[in-house]
Every structure is written in structure tokens, then in C-alpha cells.
Amino acid sequence: MSAPLLTASGLTRVFGHGRNAVHAVDDVSFTLGRQEVVTIVGESGSGKSTLARLVLRLLDPTAGTLALDGRDITALKGSALRAYWRDVQAVFQDPFSAFNQFFTVRRLLARSLRLSGATEDRGEALMGQALDHVGLSARDVLDKWPHQLSGGQRQRVMIARALMLQPRVLVADEATSMLDASLRANILNVLGDLRRDYDMTILFITHDIGQACYVSDRVLVMCQGRLVEQGPTDEVIFNPRHEYTQRLLADVPRLHDTTLG
Amino acid sequence: MSERIVKRNATSDVLTTTDSLLRATGLTAAYTVDGGEVVAVDDVSIDMRRGEVLGVAGESGCGKSTLGAVLSLTLRPPLFVRSGELEVDGRRLDLGPHQKPPRSWRGEVVSLLPQGAMNSLSPTVRIRDFAYDVIRAHQSGVRRDDAIERTRQRLEHLDLPRRVLDYYPHQLSGGMKQRVVTVISTLLNPRLLIADEPTSALDVSSQRVLIEMLKEMLSEEIIGGVIFITHDLPVLNIVADRIAIMYAGQIAEVGTARDIINQPRHPYSAALLSSVLVPEPAMRRTRVQGIPGAPPSLMHPPGGCRFHPRCGLVMDVCRDQAPPKVGDERRFASCWWAEQNPGQNPSQNPSRAREV
Amino acid sequence: MRMVRFTPRFWISAGVFLLVAAFALLGPIFVGDKLGEGVGGLYDPPSGAAWLGTDDLGHDIFTNLVFGTRTSLIIGLVAGAVATVIGVVLGLIAGYHGGVVEEALMGITNVALAIPGIVVLILLSVALDFRSIVAMAIVIAITSWPWTARAVRAQASSVKTREHLDVARLSGASTLNILLWDVLPYLMSYICMAFVLQVSSAILAEAGLSLLGLGPSDSVSLGIMLNWALVGESVRTGAWWAFVPPTLLLTFVAFTLLMLQSSLDEVFNPRLRRGRQRAGRPASVLTQVGAPAVDARSKEGSPGA
Numbered sequence: 001m002s003a004p005l006l007t008a009s010g011l012t013r014v015f016g017h018g019r020n021a022v023h024a025v026d027d028v029s030f031t032l033g034r035q036e037v038v039t040i041v042g043e044s045g046s047g048k049s050t051l052a053r054l055v056l057r058l059l060d061p062t063a064g065t066l067a068l069d070g071r072d073i074t075a076l077k078g079s080a081l082r083a084y085w086r087d088v089q090a091v092f093q094d095p096f097s098a099f100n101q102f103f104t105v106r107r108l109l110a111r112s113l114r115l116s117g118a119t120e121d122r123g124e125a126l127m128g129q130a131l132d133h134v135g136l137s138a139r140d141v142l143d144k145w146p147h148q149l150s151g152g153q154r155q156r157v158m159i160a161r162a163l164m165l166q167p168r169v170l171v172a173d174e175a176t177s178m179l180d181a182s183l184r185a186n187i188l189n190v191l192g193d194l195r196r197d198y199d200m201t202i203l204f205i206t207h208d209i210g211q212a213c214y215v216s217d218r219v220l221v222m223c224q225g226r227l228v229e230q231g232p233t234d235e236v237i238f239n240p241r242h243e244y245t246q247r248l249l250a251d252v253p254r255l256h257d258t259t260l261g
Numbered sequence: 262m263s264e265r266i267v268k269r270n271a272t273s274d275v276l277t278t279t280d281s282l283l284r285a286t287g288l289t290a291a292y293t294v295d296g297g298e299v300v301a302v303d304d305v306s307i308d309m310r311r312g313e314v315l316g317v318a319g320e321s322g323c324g325k326s327t328l329g330a331v332l333s334l335t336l337r338p339p340l341f342v343r344s345g346e347l348e349v350d351g352r353r354l355d356l357g358p359h360q361k362p363p364r365s366w367r368g369e370v371v372s373l374l375p376q377g378a379m380n381s382l383s384p385t386v387r388i389r390d391f392a393y394d395v396i397r398a399h400q401s402g403v404r405r406d407d408a409i410e411r412t413r414q415r416l417e418h419l420d421l422p423r424r425v426l427d428y429y430p431h432q433l434s435g436g437m438k439q440r441v442v443t444v445i446s447t448l449l450n451p452r453l454l455i456a457d458e459p460t461s462a463l464d465v466s467s468q469r470v471l472i473e474m475l476k477e478m479l480s481e482e483i484i485g486g487v488i489f490i491t492h493d494l495p496v497l498n499i500v501a502d503r504i505a506i507m508y509a510g511q512i513a514e515v516g517t518a519r520d521i522i523n524q525p526r527h528p529y530s531a532a533l534l535s536s537v538l539v540p541e542p543a544m545r546r547t548r549v550q551g552i553p554g555a556p557p558s559l560m561h562p563p564g565g566c567r568f569h570p571r572c573g574l575v576m577d578v579c580r581d582q583a584p585p586k587v588g589d590e591r592r593f594a595s596c597w598w599a600e601q602n603p604g605q606n607p608s609q610n611p612s613r614a615r616e617v
Numbered sequence: 618m619r620m621v622r623f624t625p626r627f628w629i630s631a632g633v634f635l636l637v638a639a640f641a642l643l644g645p646i647f648v649g650d651k652l653g654e655g656v657g658g659l660y661d662p663p664s665g666a667a668w669l670g671t672d673d674l675g676h677d678i679f680t681n682l683v684f685g686t687r688t689s690l691i692i693g694l695v696a697g698a699v700a701t702v703i704g705v706v707l708g709l710i711a712g713y714h715g716g717v718v719e720e721a722l723m724g725i726t727n728v729a730l731a732i733p734g735i736v737v738l739i740l741l742s743v744a745l746d747f748r749s750i751v752a753m754a755i756v757i758a759i760t761s762w763p764w765t766a767r768a769v770r771a772q773a774s775s776v777k778t779r780e781h782l783d784v785a786r787l788s789g790a791s792t793l794n795i796l797l798w799d800v801l802p803y804l805m806s807y808i809c810m811a812f813v814l815q816v817s818s819a820i821l822a823e824a825g826l827s828l829l830g831l832g833p834s835d836s837v838s839l840g841i842m843l844n845w846a847l848v849g850e851s852v853r854t855g856a857w858w859a860f861v862p863p864t865l866l867l868t869f870v871a872f873t874l875l876m877l878q879s880s881l882d883e884v885f886n887p888r889l890r891r892g893r894q895r896a897g898r899p900a901s902v903l904t905q906v907g908a909p910a911v912d913a914r915s916k917e918g919s920p921g922a
Contacts, residue, residue: 043464044435058783082789090787098780102802112788150555151321161784180320180492182552185536189548207464210495210538214549237540251465253495254539255522 003070004031005201006055006088006169011064013050024050026225027064032169032201037192039204039212039233042222043248048205051222052173055203056090057081068169086115089162093174095154099146105157106142112161130160133197134190152183159190166198173205188215209252213237221245281348282486283309283332283453288345288356290331292338299559301327301340303510307488308590309453309503311350312479314487316501316518318494318533320556324510325490326376326457332488333373333455334362347371350452350485368399372451372484376458379438382430389426392445399449415444418481419474436467440474447478452485454478459489460496472500494537498522503591506530509557509567514594524606526587526594529568531608566597574598574607627880633873637866641690644683652676652684652837660849660856670858672842673849681837682862688838689820689870692754696819699758701812704765709796709804711766712773723770726763734760738822742831753826753833757819765811769804776803806885810878817874824867839863 013025024047032038042048053059055066057076065074068087076084092098100108106127113123128138134156146154155175162170172191176184192215195202206212212219212233219236221229221244229242240246290302301324309315317325330336331345334356345356349370354362375381382391392412396403413423425433425441433441439459447454456475460468478484489500497504497518504521506514506529514527525531529552536551538544554571557563563570569579578597587599598607655675656667663670669678711722741756742748748756776782777800785799820839826832827840828847842863846852851859 043466053783056783056787058786085787085789090783092780092783094780097778098784100781100785100799100802102798108784111785111790115789152555158784161788181494181538182320182533182536183555184551185538185549186551186553188538189550208538209465209540210544213540214538214544234545238542248465249540251469252540253465253468253493253499254541255495255498255534255537256539256541 005034005069006032006203007067007070008055009065009067011051011054011066012062013047013054013059014062023047023225025054025061028222028225028227029064030220030227030230032203034201035195035199036218037195037202037204037216038218038220039206039216040220040222041206041209041212041248043207045224046222047225048207048222049173050225052090052171052203052205055169056088056171057084082115086165087167088169088171089165089167090171090173091155091158091162091175093177095151095158095178096146098158099154101146103146104142105144105146105149108157109142109161109164112165116165126164127160130164131157133163133194134160135186136160152179152187155179155187156190159187159194163194163198167200169201169203170195171203171205174207175204176211177206177208184211185214191215209237209249221248280311281308282311282313282350283307284348285332286346288328288331289343290327290336290340290345291343292340294339294560297560300343301510301559302331305507305510305512306590307332307505307512309486309488311485312482313502314475314479314489314500316497316504317488317490317507318492318497318504319507319513320533320552321492322556322559323507324559325492325507327510328507329373329455329457329488329490331356332453333371334367335373335375364399368395368446369449369451371453371455372446372449374443374446374454374456374459377462378442378446378459379430379435379462382438382442384430386429387426388428388430388433388441388445392426392448395445396448412445412448415448415483416441419444419477434467436463436470439463439467440471443471443474447484450483453488454484454486455488455490457490458492461491461493468496469499472496475500494522494534495539506533509562510559511567511595513568513596515590516588516592520592524604525608526599526604526606527568527596528572528574528598528607530594531606532571532573535608566595572598576601622884624880624883626876627884630873630877630880634870634877637686637870637873638690641683641687645687648677648680648683652680660851660854660859662856663858669862670856672845672859673851674845678842678858678862681842682839682866685837685839685842685863686866686870688750688833688836689823689840689867691750692757692823692833692838693816693820693870695751695754696757696761696822697812697816699755700762700815700819701765701808703758703762704767704811705769705801705804705808707762708766708769709773709800712770713777713792713796713800715774715777719770719774723767726766726770729760730763730767734822735825738826739829739831742826748832748834750833750836753823754819757822757826761815761818761822765808765815768807768811772804772807773800776800779803806881810881810885813874813878813881817871817878820867820874821871839867 009029011028015022040048054061109127131138176187216233219233223244229245285307288305291298291300342356347354389409393405393408396408501518504518505512508529514530532552565581566579566584569575584595584597586593586595656677657671657675661671667677707722711719737760785795824840828843832841846859
């Protein structure tokens with residue numbers, strides 16, 4: 001196996017001080033291999049979204065290091081941080097609040113394109129290509145305002161935004177949780193296909209074990225800021241070792257009463 | 262409590278006598294926007310027995326929440342009921358546009374647990390004061406101590422800690438908050454509880470605990486029946502006795518939970534079910550397809566069967582003729598395909614659905 | 618962008634305010650340049666020649682009223698604008714940055730709030746030898762910006778929880794760019810309302826200062842007219858036309874602006890208002906349905922759905 005693309009070691013983030021200190025992420029270490037889909041599963045308050053923001057460098061860790069391709073990126077600032085965001089992009093949970101309602105789709109995408117330094121013509125082509133990949137046509141959506149799009153279209157625009165920069169790592173933080181199940185599968189399929197087409201690694205964050213089971217190669221289970229179990233999907237989901245994972249899985253409602261593991 | 266015996270023509274039902282809890286007929290609710298009228302709930306009829314949990318499922322915007330508001334008599338402008346009749350536990354109510362529901366119905370006959378209720382609690386009001394406010398809204402002369410005592414007894418009866426009465430909402434976890442709100446909204450022993458997405462914001466462990474509590478309330482006859490509105494079919498699999506699948510303001514299919522989940526007859530139900538992702542080994546090997554397209558705007562619903570533009574089994578007749586109800590009122594599918602292929606499961610047929 | 622529907626209340630209050638503004642701006646054309654000229658005797662009662670009588674120097678009160686309204690409005694608008702700019706800049710930075718920056722800026726704001734405004738106003742006014750209209754406006758703005766700063770900070774920190782700010786940062790946008798394009802537009806409705814409120818309180822503050830004799834030098838304002846009436850003992854002599862018209866006009870302008878502000882609230886936050894009314898009533902679980910009515914409309918009625 002080749003060297004991991006992204007390595008997190010001992011990542012810790014504490015909010016507040018003294019007696020009120022909350023260890024939202026507590027000494028978390030993991031790696032992402034190239035073209036892998038790794039899912040972080042956790043209940044609300046487990047620290048999974050904080051972890052996503054740490055990986056995205058939207059939040060500074062209290063302790064620990066992050067490395068991309070062996071290069072330490074824990075303390076990047078300014079233009080170096082912007083360069084990092086060319087490699088690591090994200091899609092967030094809420095297809096409504098992720099849009100600036102005063103920007104058209106074109107303006108939203110053009111702003112991100114500045115990161116890549118593409119010329120205007122090339123930029124236009126990149127936008128069209130990325131929208132095409134998520135099943136939208138540039139002509140239909142580019143000049144639309146967010147409120148003119150449905151939730152599913154918005155989320156696809158957000159994925160297109162990230163794809164346009166051809167990132168090496170895509171962090172999807174509950175990216176499909178607020179969509180109807182009928183649409184969710186399609187969007188997950190899009191993500192899954194793109195990692196091959198774009199040579200992309202995906203860090204998928206969800207509370208929904210069904211989705212984790214469907215998309216991931218490996219699963220990491222988080223509980224109260226700590227990583228309690230990690231391993232290949234089949235092992236973690238169908239043969240969990242940690243007591244917390246077992247309990248979590250036992251509570252997941254299922255459609256067919258198959259007895260597992 | 263009046264025992265109503267309803268005689269039925271035995272069709273798929275083995276029972277010939279039963280006590281009916283809810284009989285809703287011809288519920289239609291609409292709102293006007295920019296001069297046009299949008300029918301959000303279109304001639305929906307529902308039948309429930311005492312002690313039953315009826316799940317209502319469908320994509321967002323299919324009219325589930327509006328149906329819940331109609332049934333709980335809490336519809337607010339711009340939405341209004343155009344027609345319909347309710348019969349809950351032997352008590353009848355005509356829901357015309359000019360009918361004002363009697364105040365005694367809300368909370369005592371029907372009660373709503375609204376979507377996001379746990380997050381709408383006022384942060385500065387203690388749980389006990391909230392409970393007092395709720396009871397007082399229905400029984401104006403009630404003494405504060407009596408109201409709180411009643412809440413305390415109910416909490417203990419359901420094995421919830423009595424100390425939550427002294428807490429502010431933020432001191433409770435999400436799951437506990439939702440359970441407390443559920444207890445308070447059923448303090449007056451409503452015959453029918455309408456719960457709108459009660460589990461959607463909860464972790465799976467809290468979901469299970471809430472569902473167990475609802476079932477206990479049913480078996481203790483604190484409530485007579487539950488209408489459980491959700492988009493989450495696996496949750497309905499564990500909570501519901503029967504399921505109604507809604508699409509574009511109408512009921513596409515109704516049946517027992519087991520039937521709907523294992524033997525759906527409407528292509529929409531089948532498509533919804535097959536797009537559900539659950540942690541089952543089969544998920545690892547199959548490529549799940551969602552439903553192409555999006556639900557129609559109710560301002561201009563498609564003609565014929567409303568699902569026809571997205572249906573993989575669409576036939577010519579679906580495009581211009583409203584589908585027939587195949588089955589009886591407790592188990593039917595509104596579908597041309599179901600009529601021509603009786604007893605068959607649409608998901609086992611090659612789907613011609615296009616990826617959009 | 619949201620659809621904004623203006624309510625009748627908005628049109629009425631905005632129309633009335635424009636009328637007052639027209640009175641102040643176009644009035645001078647009709648009254649000519651009688652300002653500062655004696656047109657009659659001491660406290661002549663209203664007549665055909667002097668519609669509102671004359672003051673203690675024999676000047677025409679209607680002319681004073683026209684020019685005074687103009688001065689008061691200018692001071693109100695300039696002070697309102699300056700206070701709003703200071704408040705928005707500080708509130709925006711504090712709310713967006715959070716942490717130490719927020720604590721420092723809000724510390725300063727709270728200190729500024731704690732110092733009695735009227736004392737600062739008086740001290741500053743006394744310290745200035747010649748008080749131009751603009752100087753007056755700035756003096757007033759210096760004491761009134763903290764309210765706006767606090768309101769804007771609260772709004773900015775609520776906008777900060779929206780995911781689009783993270784998207785903007787991931788797109789490489791600079792902090793200034795984000796503040797300008799991703800935060801500020803979301804606050805515009807609040808800023809408009811705060812501005813209207815600031816204008817109205819600045820007009821009243823000017824009147825208070827001028828009444829004490831600390832008004833703009835070499836000018837006439839509504840407050841200065843009151844000061845003259847006070848000094849000229851119009852109350853004792855029963856010359857009501859010297860103090861009633863400016864008092865009425867002040868009350869009228871302040872009332873109009875307050876009505877404009879509350880109508881703007883209605884225009885910008887129709888849903889919010891409904892929500893607030895709902896939250897105010899008890900028994901929310903039993904007697905009310907949360908959002909379905911509104912939600913159904915937004916989901917099913919939207920053309921994109």
C-alpha cells in the first residue's frame with residue numbers, strides 16, 4: 001500500500017477553558033489513502049463536524065498535526081492556506097445555508113475559480129464541465145439565484161463547486177443528510193463515480209450508518225470526541241468490536257429483519 | 262368511552278368487527294398564492310383502529326405535514342380546509358371552510374406533536390411552568406399545583422425522572438427533551454396523537470427510546486392511536502402497524518407495514534423503498550438508484566397519475582387518466598399498473614426509469 | 618433574494634417623512650429669504666402676513682420653522698449616517714471575528730454605553746467654540762453609535778453560523794471580501810432599521826442640546842426655536858405660537874420615523890414577526906402547529922420544487 005495522502009495525528013480541539021473546557025475532538029489519529037472513501041460515523045455531539053472543520057483548516061487544532069502528502073499543513077496561513085484549499089475542498093450539510101442568497105450560481109462558482117487561477121474562458125469551461133458531472137446543465141442553472149433551485153439541485157451545485165477545483169480530498173460533512181432518500185442515493189452515486197474520474201479521496205461524515213455502509217471503504221466511529229473503532233466497512237458494520245459501535249448498530253432501524261453478524 | 266362496532270364486508274381483513282378510532286373522509290386542504298389555488302391535501306381518506314400506529318411517509322413537499330395539521334385541527338392561514346369529515350372515537354366533526362372546530366377537541370381528542378417541537382421550547386421557561394401553561398390553555402381553572410402534580414405522575418408512570426420538571430430546556434438532552442414534549446402534549450389523554458417527524462432530529466438510540474415510550478402510552482391507553490409522519494421508512498418499519506404512502510397531496514398506497522415494506526404494489530412505494538440505505542450486507546454489493554426527477558409543483562400537478570413523469574412502469578393510460586384505487590380502504594394502491602398486475606411487486610419488474 | 622413586499626404602513630410613514638423633507642427643502646423657495654429679518658413686533662400673534670406669528674425678535678416663525686426643520690433633518694441624517702457607519706464597522710468586525718477582538722470591541726462599546734450620553738454631549742458641545750451643523754451631527758453620532766454596534770454584532774454572529782461563510786473561506790475569499798459580500802448583505806435590513814432609529818434619536822438629541830443653548834451656532838433649528846421661546850419667556854406671556862409649532866413638528870417627525878422603522882421590521886421579517894407572536898403564547902405544543910402552514914407554502918409553492 002502506498003503512503004497515505006492525508007494523515008492526522010493526535011488531533012485535539014478544546015473549546016472553552018478551565019472547568020468548562022470541552023474536548024470536542026480528543027487525540028484523533030487516522031489516515032486517508034488515495035481514492036479511498038473513508039466515513040466518520042458518530043451521533044450528534046460526537047465531534048465529527050469539528051473534526052471535519054479541523055481537516056479543512058477552518059478551525060485551528062489545540063494540539064496534533066495534519067499532513068497532506070507528507071507535508072505538515074497544521075499551521076498554514078494566508079496564501080499557503082489558500083493553496084491547501086485547492087487540494088482539499090468540502091460540501092456541507094445544509095443546502096440552504098451553504099448558499100449566499102445574494103449570489104447567483106455563476107458568481108458562487110467564479111469566486112471559487114479564482115483559487116485555481118483559471119482564465120475566464122477556461123473558467124467558464126470548468127464550470128460547465130463540473131455542472132455536467134453532477135447532472136446539471138450550465139445553461140439552466142448558472143444564472144439562477146439559490147431560491148430558484150430545489151434542495152437537490154443546490155446540493156449538486158455545491159458538489160460541482162468543489163469538483164471544479166479538482167481537489168485531491170473532498171470532505172463531505174453530512175452532505176446528503178438533509179436530502180430526501182429518493183435523491184440521496186443518486187448524489188452518493190455521483191460522489192462515488194467522481195472519485196475514480198477525478199482521482200479523488202473522500203472523507204465522508206455522517207450520523208447515518210446506512211449511508212456509511214453504502215459508500216465507504218473504511219469506517220471510523222467517533223464517540224464523545226474520541227475515535228473508538230476503525231476498520232474496513234464490512235468489519236466495522238457487520239462485525240463491530242467496540243461496545244459502543246455494537247450498541248449504535250443495534251439501535252439502527254432496518255427495513256428487513258435480517259439478523260446480522 | 263363509546264365502543265363503536267363497525268361491520269365490514271370481509272375482504273382482505275380477517276376481522277369482521279373492530280373498534281374504529283379514526284375515520285377521516287374526503288380531507289382537502291388548499292392555499293391560495295398569487296391568485297391560483299394550490300391543493301396541498303387532495304381528497305384524502307384515512308381509517309384507523311384503536312391502538313394502531315399509522316405511518317405517513319413520502320418525499321418532502323408531498324403534503325404529509327399539511328395532512329397532520331388538518332387532522333390535528335391546527336391548520337393555519339394561508340392554508341385552509343376546503344372539505345372533509347372527521348370521526349374520532351365516535352365523535353364527528355365536519356371540517357368545512359367555515360366550520361370552527363370546538364376548542365375541546367384540540368389536545369383532548371386530537372393532539373399534535375409538531376415538527377421540531379423540542380426546539381421551540383422557550384429557553385427561559387422551566388418544564389413545569391410549560392406543563393402548567395399547556396394544561397391551563399385547555400382547563401382554565403386548573404390549579405398550578407394540580408397541573409404540576411399531574412405532570413409529575415405522568416412522568417413517573419412512564420419512568421421518566423421527575424426532576425426534569427425543575428429543569429430549563431437546555432439542561433435536557435435532545436432525546437429527553439423530545440420525550441418530555443411528547444409527554445406534555447399527551448397530558449390530556451388525546452385519543453389521537455399526530456406526531457410530525459418526531460424522531461428525525463434524534464440519534465438512533467433516542468429514536469428507539471421515544472418509540473418504546475409511544476408504544477407504552479398506547480398499551481396503557483394514554484393515547485388511542487398515533488399518526489406518525491416521517492420520511493424515514495426504516496423507522497416506520499419498527500413503529501408502524503400500517504403505512505400510508507403520500508405523493509403530491511394524495512395517498513398512493515395504504516397497507517400494513519409488513520405489506521408495504523415487503524410487497525409494495527405502487528411503483529412509487531417500491532421506488533421509495535429501494536432508495537433507502539440501511540446497513541445490510543446487500544447494500545455493499547448493489548448500486549442503489551434513487552427516483553429520477555423531483556415531486557411536482559402542486560400548483561400544476563401533472564395530469565393522469567401524478568407520479569407518471571417519474572415512474573419506471575408508466576403506461577399510456579397513466580398519462581391522462583387518474584388511476585383507480587386497487588383494493589379496499591385498508592389495503593389499496595392508486596395505480597394502473599397495480600390494477601393490471603394484481604398482487605405483484607413493481608420493484609421486481611425491470612425498471613425503465615431514466616437517470617435524471 | 619427574498620421578495621420584499623412593502624406594507625401600507627411603510628408607504629404611509631415613508632410618504633409622510635418625504636412630505637416633511639419636502640417642506641424643509643422646498644419651503645425656503647416660498648418663504649424667500651426672510652430668515653433673520655424682522656417682519657413685525659415682539660410676539661405678534663398669527664396673522665395673514667406672519668402665518669405663525671413672530672418671535673421675541675419680531676422674526677417670522679413660519680420661516681424659522683422651515684429653516685429649522687431643514688437644520689434638524691440634516692443633523693439627524695448626518696448623525697444617523699455617521700453613527701450607523703461606526704456601529705456597523707465595529708459590530709461587524711466584533712461579530713465576525715469573535716474571541717478576543719469581540720470582547721475588546723464590545724468592552725469599548727459597553728463603556729461608551731455606560732457613560733451618560735447627555736453629559737458627553739454637553740461637554741463636547743461646550744468644548745467647541747463654533748458649532749457647525751456637521752460638527753453638531755458628529756458630536757451626536759459619537760454618543761449614539763454603541764446601540765447600532767451591539768445590534769449589528771448580535772446579527773453578525775448569528776449570520777456567522779451559516780455554512781456559506783465556510784464556503785466563502787474555502788473559496789479563498791479574504792476577510793474583508795467576506796464581511797462585505799457574505800455578512801453585510803444579510804444585515805442590510807437591520808442596518809436600515811437601526812439607521813432610521815438613529816436619525817430619529819439624533820433629531821431629538823439635537824433638540825435637547827439646542828434647548829439648553831448648545832445648538833449649532835449661526836443657525837436655526839427646531840431645538841433653537843424652543844430655546845428662543847424659553848429665553849424669550851413666551852410661556853409666561855402666553856405666546857403659544859412660539860413653542861407649540863416646533864414641539865409639534867419634532868413630535869411628528871420622531872413619530873413618523875418610529876413608524877417607518879416598525880413598518881420596515883414588518884417588511885423585512887414578515888415570518889419572524891409571526892414567529893414571535895406565536896412564541897409569546899403559551900401551550901405551543903398543544904394548540905399550535907409549528908411551521909407546516911408556512912413550510913408547505915415555501916416548499917410546494919416555489920417554482921423550483
